[in-house]
Amino acid sequence: MDNGYGHKSRWWRKFDVIEKQMTKNSFQWIVDELPYAKPFLFVDEIMSIDETSVEGTYRFHSDAAFFGGHFKNNPVTPGVLLTECCAQVGLVCLGIYLLGDNKQLKDLKIGMSSSQMEFLVPVFPGERVRVVSERVYFRFQKLKCDVKMYNKDNELVCKGTLAGMMSITNE
Amino acid sequence: MQEEEKYQILKDIINIYLPEDVNIADIQEDSHFMNNLNINSANLVDIILDVEDAFDIRLENDDMDQMQTVNDAMAIIDIKLKDK
Numbered sequence: 056m057d058n059g060y061g062h063k064s065r066w067w068r069k070f071d072v073i074e075k076q077m078t079k080n081s082f083q084w085i086v087d088e089l090p091y092a093k094p095f096l097f098v099d100e101i102m103s104i105d106e107t108s109v110e111g112t113y114r115f116h117s118d119a120a121f122f123g124g125h126f127k128n129n130p131v132t133p134g135v136l137l138t139e140c141c142a143q144v145g146l147v148c149l150g151i152y153l154l155g156d157n158k159q160l161k162d163l164k165i166g167m168s169s170s171q172m173e174f175l176v177p178v179f180p181g182e183r184v185r186v187v188s189e190r191v192y193f194r195f196q197k198l199k200c201d202v203k204m205y206n207k208d209n210e211l212v213c214k215g216t217l218a219g220m221m222s223i224t225n226e
Numbered sequence: 227m228q229e230e231e232k233y234q235i236l237k238d239i240i241n242i243y244l245p246e247d248v249n250i251a252d253i254q255e256d257s258h259f260m261n262n263l264n265i266n267s268a269n270l271v272d273i274i275l276d277v278e279d280a281f282d283i284r285l286e287n288d289d290m291d292q293m294q295t296v297n298d299a300m301a302i303i304d305i306k307l308k309d310k
Contacts, residue, residue, distance in 0.1 A: 168266070168268030168269075169268065192275070194271065194274075194275065195270075195271045195274060195287065195290050196267075196271075197267075197268055197271040197272075218268060219268075220267060220268055
C-alpha cells in the first residue's frame with residue numbers, strides 16, 4: 056500500500072544514489088588524467104580534494120603479481136608500492152588538480168624528486184587503504200607534501216614527506 | 227648587509243644541497259648550479275626557498291630561469307633587497 060511516505064523515501068533513496076554518483080564522478084577526471092595504467096595505477100577513487108589537500112583510496116588486489124614474490128609464501132605489500140600509492144594520490148592527483156582541467160595536461164611531465172617514509176603497519180593482499188596528503192608547497196613546479204596512509208581500521212600504515220617536479224612542457 | 231656576508235649565507239645554503247661528489251670548496255662565484263655543482267632542478271627550488279627565507283625576499287619563475295650561476299643568484303638577491 057502506498058501511503059505517500061514510502062513513495063517519498065524511495066525518491067530520496069534514489070536522489071542519494073544520484074548525488075553519490077555525482078560526487079564520485081566530479082573528481083574522476085583527475086584519475087583519468089593520471090599518466091599511469093594497470094598494473095601500475097595505484098588510485099581507485101579521489102574522495103576529496105582542494106587547493107591544499109587530497110584524500111583518495113586504493114585496494115591492493117590479492118591477485119597482483121608482486122604478492123607472488125614479496126615475500127615467498129608470505130604476501131605483504133612492498134613499502135615501495137605503499138610509497139608509490141601515496142605519491143600517486145598525494146602528489147600527482149593534487150598536482151593535476153592544481154594545474155587545472157586543461158587540454159595541456161597531455162604534455163604533463165612528472166618525476167619524483169625525494170621521499171622520506173616511515174612504515175608502521177603491514178598491508179596484506181586485498182586490503183583497501185586511504186591516503187591523506189597535505190601540501191607543504193607548490194612552487195617553481197615542485198610539489199612537496201606530507202602524506203599519511205591509513206588501513207580500514209584507521210590505523211596509520213605509513214607516513215612521510217614526498218616531493219616531485221610537475222610541469223607542462225609544450226615546446 | 228655586506229656582499230661578503232651575503233655570499234657566505236648563500237654558500238651555506240647551497241652547501242646543504244650539494245651532492246656527495248661536490249665539496250663546499252667547489253662553490254665559486256661563476257659556478258653553474260646544474261653543470262658545475264651537479265644540483266638538480268628539485269634541489270634548486272629548495273635553494274631558492276631557503277634564499278627567500280634567509281633574505282626575506284620573494285623570487286618568481288623568471289628569477290629562477292635566470293639563476294644559472296652563483297653570481298646570477300647574488301645579482302638577483304641584490305635586486306630583490308633593493309626593491310624591498
